[in-house]
Amino acid sequence: MSYSEKLSHVAVLGAAGKMGSGILLLTALEMFEQSTLPENQGKSFLLDAIDLSPEALKGLRKYLAVQAKKNGEKKTVWLRSVYANRADLIENEQIIDQYVQDVVDQVSFTTRIESAYDAHLVFEAASENPDLKVKLFKQIDVNSSVKPWFLTNTSSIPISYLDQNASLGGRIIGFHFYNPPAVQKLAELISAPATLPELTEFSLQFASRLRKTVVKSNDVAGFIGNGHFMRDLLFASSTVARLSSEFSVAQALYIVDKVSRDYLVRPMGIFQLTDYVGVDVCSYILSVMDRFIPGRGLKSDLVDSLLSMNIKGGQFSDGSQKDGIFKYQKGAPVAVINLENGEYLPLTEVAPACDSWLGALPQGWLGWKQVMRLADREAHLASHFATLRTMPDNGAKLALEYAQWAAKVAHGLVSDGVANSTIDVNTVMMTGFFHSHGPVNNF
Amino acid sequence: MNKKVYMAAGFNTVALGTGRKEFHPAKPRPGLEHYITEAAKGTLSQIGGAKNVDESVIGNFMASRFNKQGHLAGFIPMVDPGLAGKSATRTEAACASGGVALTAAIRSVLAGTADTVLAMGVEVQNTVKAIYGADVLAGAGWYQHRKAGHAYFFPGQFSNRAGAYFERFGREDSRKGLARWYRNAIENARLCPTAQEFHNSAKDLDALALTPPNGKVFVDHLNVFDCSKVSDGACSIAVLSEDGLKKCGIDKKDAVEVISFAQVQRDITSVPEDLTVMSATKLAVAKALSQAGIALDQLATIELHDCFTIAGVLMVEAIGLAPHGKGAEWIAEGNSARNGKLPINTTGGLIGWGHPTGATGVHQAVTIWEQFTNRAGDAQISVNEEKPYGLSINMGGDDVTVVAIVYKKN
Numbered sequence: 001m002s003y004s005e006k007l008s009h010v011a012v013l014g015a016a017g018k019m020g021s022g023i024l025l026l027t028a029l030e031m032f033e034q035s036t037l038p039e040n041q042g043k044s045f046l047l048d049a050i051d052l053s054p055e056a057l058k059g060l061r062k063y064l065a066v067q068a069k070k071n072g073e074k075k076t077v078w079l080r081s082v083y084a085n086r087a088d089l090i091e092n093e094q095i096i097d098q099y100v101q102d103v104v105d106q107v108s109f110t111t112r113i114e115s116a117y118d119a120h121l122v123f124e125a126a127s128e129n130p131d132l133k134v135k136l137f138k139q140i141d142v143n144s145s146v147k148p149w150f151l152t153n154t155s156s157i158p159i160s161y162l163d164q165n166a167s168l169g170g171r172i173i174g175f176h177f178y179n180p181p182a183v184q185k186l187a188e189l190i191s192a193p194a195t196l197p198e199l200t201e202f203s204l205q206f207a208s209r210l211r212k213t214v215v216k217s218n219d220v221a222g223f224i225g226n227g228h229f230m231r232d233l234l235f236a237s238s239t240v241a242r243l244s245s246e247f248s249v250a251q252a253l254y255i256v257d258k259v260s261r262d263y264l265v266r267p268m269g270i271f272q273l274t275d276y277v278g279v280d281v282c283s284y285i286l287s288v289m290d291r292f293i294p295g296r297g298l299k300s301d302l303v304d305s306l307l308s309m310n311i312k313g314g315q316f317s318d319g320s321q322k323d324g325i326f327k328y329q330k331g332a333p334v335a336v337i338n339l340e341n342g343e344y345l346p347l348t349e350v351a352p353a354c355d356s357w358l359g360a361l362p363q364g365w366l367g368w369k370q371v372m373r374l375a376d377r378e379a380h381l382a383s384h385f386a387t388l389r390t391m392p393d394n395g396a397k398l399a400l401e402y403a404q405w406a407a408k409v410a411h412g413l414v415s416d417g418v419a420n421s422t423i424d425v426n427t428v429m430m431t432g433f434f435h436s437h438g439p440v441n442n443f
Numbered sequence: 444m445n446k447k448v449y450m451a452a453g454f455n456t457v458a459l460g461t462g463r464k465e466f467h468p469a470k471p472r473p474g475l476e477h478y479i480t481e482a483a484k485g486t487l488s489q490i491g492g493a494k495n496v497d498e499s500v501i502g503n504f505m506a507s508r509f510n511k512q513g514h515l516a517g518f519i520p521m522v523d524p525g526l527a528g529k530s531a532t533r534t535e536a537a538c539a540s541g542g543v544a545l546t547a548a549i550r551s552v553l554a555g556t557a558d559t560v561l562a563m564g565v566e567v568q569n570t571v572k573a574i575y576g577a578d579v580l581a582g583a584g585w586y587q588h589r590k591a592g593h594a595y596f597f598p599g600q601f602s603n604r605a606g607a608y609f610e611r612f613g614r615e616d617s618r619k620g621l622a623r624w625y626r627n628a629i630e631n632a633r634l635c636p637t638a639q640e641f642h643n644s645a646k647d648l649d650a651l652a653l654t655p656p657n658g659k660v661f662v663d664h665l666n667v668f669d670c671s672k673v674s675d676g677a678c679s680i681a682v683l684s685e686d687g688l689k690k691c692g693i694d695k696k697d698a699v700e701v702i703s704f705a706q707v708q709r710d711i712t713s714v715p716e717d718l719t720v721m722s723a724t725k726l727a728v729a730k731a732l733s734q735a736g737i738a739l740d741q742l743a744t745i746e747l748h749d750c751f752t753i754a755g756v757l758m759v760e761a762i763g764l765a766p767h768g769k770g771a772e773w774i775a776e777g778n779s780a781r782n783g784k785l786p787i788n789t790t791g792g793l794i795g796w797g798h799p800t801g802a803t804g805v806h807q808a809v810t811i812w813e814q815f816t817n818r819a820g821d822a823q824i825s826v827n828e829e830k831p832y833g834l835s836i837n838m839g840g841d842d843v844t845v846v847a848i849v850y851k852k853n
Contacts, residue, residue, distance in 0.1 A: 073572060073574045074660070075660075076574050076594040077593070077594045077595075077658070077659065077660060077661070078659070079594075080593075080594050087590070090586075090589050090590045091578040091581075091589065092574050092575060092577060092578050092594055093575050093578055096574070
């Protein structure tokens with residue numbers, strides 16, 4: 001079966017979720033493009049958007065239309081050639097409107113999983129629950145007559161586990177998009193030893209058509225991205241615990257977040273990132289990793305206490321940030337949680353004592369945004385870290401400790417057989433997490 | 444011309460659009476009413492008020508689509524009750540709407556039906572995204588050609604002209620001319636506070652200008668720097684007889700004299716015979732210069748319609764400043780720069796100052812008036828007595844309507 005035949009009928013599970021909606025959009029756009037090829041004229045292309053919530057599916061239809069329109073506005077030169085034979089479509093506006101309609105018309109929005117029984121490809125973006133995923137795959141596979149390929153967006157569950165427990169015989173691959181899938185350039189591709197080579201080949205082609213940067217990860221829980229992020233979070237949590245003898249937890253959270261953002265020149269601090277991903281999601285990922293890689297201390301008391309206080313973070317459906325470890329105004333943290341009473345303390349109150357303990361930022365310091373725009377970013381970062389090493393301040397010391405830990409984690413991912421090289425780890429952290437530099441470097 | 448005609452009291456609003464610091468696509472912006480009022484009042488305040496105005500002409504291309512608003516002459520009395528009860532006319536000739544507003548005003552003064560005409564132009568185009576604005580602006584061409592045309596219709600038309608020029612006269616050398624045109628435009632605009640590119644601080648303009656075109660997302664032979672931008676703005680000037688000058692209390696030194704004008708029409712349904720020639724422009728300039736009885740070496744400055752850098756090159760040739768195929772080289776040598784042999788578009792032209800389509804023709808007249816009355820501020824060029832003439836060329840569509848006007852410094 002050819003690439004476009006495989007794409008002629010696709011189902012997306014959890015299509016209205018944060019990740020599912022992006023996967024659905026990208027698949028719908030690619031499907032439309034395939035349908036315009038001369039050899040595919042007159043063939044039908046069908047995309048099932050399957051989700052439990054009818055309300056969310058309504059929102060998904062809107063999202064798809066809005067995003068398809070944006071895409072059409074960028075690709076009008078091409079679309080005019082696609083619709084060249086339509087004498088009734090003359091202006092760009094008419095052509096873009098028709099494109100939006102054609103993209104949306106490919107999709108059937110449904111709450112019924114039965115729609116997936118005829119699909120050649122099943123993209124799964126359900127919640128990060130191994131048992132749920134296995135159940136879904138099994139149900140579809142036993143009812144299907146076409147032996148579908150499964151692409152799972154899991155960010156932590158070993159593919160072999162899913163393959164064996166759903167009895168898929170290697171018809172499954174990990175295709176881990178980053179959030180939001182339509183924007184983020186990175187895709188982690190995880191082939192289990194049993195994964196069919198032709199499925200891997202298809203996935204590489206699909207990723208390349210979507211212009212994604214692919215990093216192949218081996219089939220170990222958490223893979224590269226969460227493998228690094230979660231251990232980063234564990235280090236941050238233990239540092240908070242360590243600082244708690246001198247500071248309140250709120251102050252310690254502020255300190256570690258600031259060091260990981262400003263001193264390590266990242267787009268956001270580790271706890272803001274935790275809020276972005278969702279404290280509950282982080283907890284889920286940690287529990288999966290701990291289950292499949294037991295005895296490695298993949299547990300966080302801090303995450304557990306946050307969750308016990310119902311502090312979850314995550315995002316609203318419009319992409320704006322919910323309050324979590326921090327309270328946000330216009331996307332920026334303005335207050336930090338006090339774990340003693342569940343109330344938020346304004347950063348203006350928390351910061352002064354912490355900042356004076358940290359000391360001044362190194363001379364010539366630039367924030368992440370500015371550094372990312374530098375033509376010679378490497379040289380700037382080299383001098384930044386060199387300066388940190390000369391500084392006696394607590395902030396500089398903590399930053400270097402943190403950076404060493406990040407490098408150690410990266411090497412560990414290679415020695416544990418998760419990543420094929422530290423270059424791959426660097427690519428994931430820089431492309432998927434937008435770090436200004438990889439954890440393994442010469443700074 | 445059977446009597447003397449003057450222009451004075453020019454005014455330009457800011458040309459607003461991408462590049463201006465105050466422009467933000469998601470924030471609310473002034474509309475037609477604001478621009479018309481600001482520009483008209485800018486002229487009225489210099490001519491003793493609305494009581495001295497006999498009639499008004501307002502040039503506008505496509506408010507009917509950009510702003511869902513027709514009947515623009517109806518806004519003239521809104522500016523000042525003193526304009527109510529008098530004649531007001533809206534002119535439309537695509538991007539030459541402003542130029543045609545000027546010729547309508549000149550004709551009325553010549554006919555003796557008015558001594559003082561408020562001539563203005565306005566366009567507010569940032570109401571739609573560029574890809575839809577391209578649909579609206581395509582109305583300057585023949586609708587029957589739209590289907591086969593490019594997504595960005597006019598950039599497509601001029602890309603075809605550029606492609607033909609490159610093929611015939613060499614791509615690399617021609618591109619050098621286009622690049623120099625762009626650099627001149629931005630450098631001049633940086634001297635004019637109302638220019639859209641006034642805030643432009645790009646360091647290497649030559650490198651930007653030489654960005655390779657990408658036909659997959661734009662057009663084959665031009666890059667975005669070869670194109671004028673989407674602008675909002677209005678411009679205004681008074682067109683007066685000698686009596687008009689007296690009534691308004693304007694000294695001749697503060698006015699320019701209109702020596703001649705030509706308005707030429709080409710068939711919108713026909714395709715140019717030779718894409719490397721602008722025949723209507725050539726004819727309009729020849730007519731205007733011959734009526735004026737002056738030679739090219741008597742010109743101190745020219746304002747010409749560089750909606751695209753290639754239009755700048757083709758117009759230089761249509762004027763006769765360089766032989767066919769040599770325009771790009773003439774520009775690359777710096778002849779049209781502000782310190783060159785003949786400074787062209789001294790406040791940036793359409794690429795640098797901006798191109799609020801219906802206002803552009805009037806903006807050209809205002810710039811020449813500013814230069815000839817020593818009001819151009821940092822953009823001022825020196826004008827000596829041996830070369831007291833200026834020329835403006837305003838074009839609608841692809842060389843379809845062309846207005847050429849010759850001015851003299853008093």
